[in-house]
Amino acid sequence: MMAGHSDNDMGLPAFDKPVKIAIVIAPYYTAIAKAQLDAARAVLDQAGATHETIEVPGSLEIPTAIGIAHRLSNFDGFVALGCVIRGATSHYDVVVNESSRALTLLGMQGVCIGNGIITVENREQAEERADAARLNTAGGAAAAALYLIALTRRFGQPKGGVGFKPRPDVIEVAGDTKGPTTA
Numbered sequence: 001m002m003a004g005h006s007d008n009d010m011g012l013p014a015f016d017k018p019v020k021i022a023i024v025i026a027p028y029y030t031a032i033a034k035a036q037l038d039a040a041r042a043v044l045d046q047a048g049a050t051h052e053t054i055e056v057p058g059s060l061e062i063p064t065a066i067g068i069a070h071r072l073s074n075f076d077g078f079v080a081l082g083c084v085i086r087g088a089t090s091h092y093d094v095v096v097n098e099s100s101r102a103l104t105l106l107g108m109q110g111v112c113i114g115n116g117i118i119t120v121e122n123r124e125q126a127e128e129r130a131d132a133a134r135l136n137t138a139g140g141a142a143a144a145a146l147y148l149i150a151l152t153r154r155f156g157q158p159k160g161g162v163g164f165k166p167r168p169d170v171i172e173v174a175g176d177t178k179g180p181t182t183a
């Protein structure tokens with residue numbers, strides 16, 4: 001799986017338990033969005049992940065939608081897809097900088113997100129990056145989300161005997177340990 005200008009084909013991680021992904025897309029430019037969606041879905045299907053698609057009006061709403069879905073549902077990770085093309089004002093910088101910053105902040109809190117928001121100067125650059133047969137940035141974002149999920153599962157495995165084990169006859173409720181159960 002190679003994407004963007006990278007020459008490193010890292011392949012895709014393998015999973016022994018199902019992976020559930022949400023693709024959160026801002027279809028601001030419909031043809032670009034379709035190409036991105038097809039590219040991301042192809043990679044997720046190749047990895048055997050299940051996925052559903054959530055649409056929002058613009059890229060600025062993508063982080064909020066991911067935050068809501070992460071808090072209220074049970075996705076293992078997210079693929080953020082959008083396309084931001086510079087216009088005549090500084091609004092481009094707002095959309096680009098704030099959407100990427102918010103996605104990074106969510107990632108630092110442990111949310112597995114592949115960022116496939118295209119940020120470009122013109123339509124031609126957008127088409128080249130959305131095309132799975134060319135730079136395939138959406139496929140790369142899907143792969144990135146899968147890698148972060150694999151990393152979470154790798155380090156999230158139960159530790160082998162490190163630290164104290166709770167006594168089987170004791171139920172701890174929010175730090176207030178109850179005595180042996182009689183149930």
Ligand SMILES: Nc1c(NC[C@H](O)[C@H](O)[C@H](O)CO)[nH]c(=O)[nH]c1=O
Nearest residue numbers: 026028057058059060082083084085
């Ligand atoms: N100009 C682009 C936008 N702008 C819309 C914002 O993302 C946002 O939806 C609006 O400011 C309301 O909060 N969005 C894109 O995804 N791409 C653009 O080129």
Ligand SMILES: CC(=O)[C@@H](O)COP(=O)(O)O
Nearest residue numbers: 085086087088089091092
């Ligand atoms: C990226 C944008 O927000 C852009 O489409 C807005 O265009 P403009 O700066 O000409 O208002």
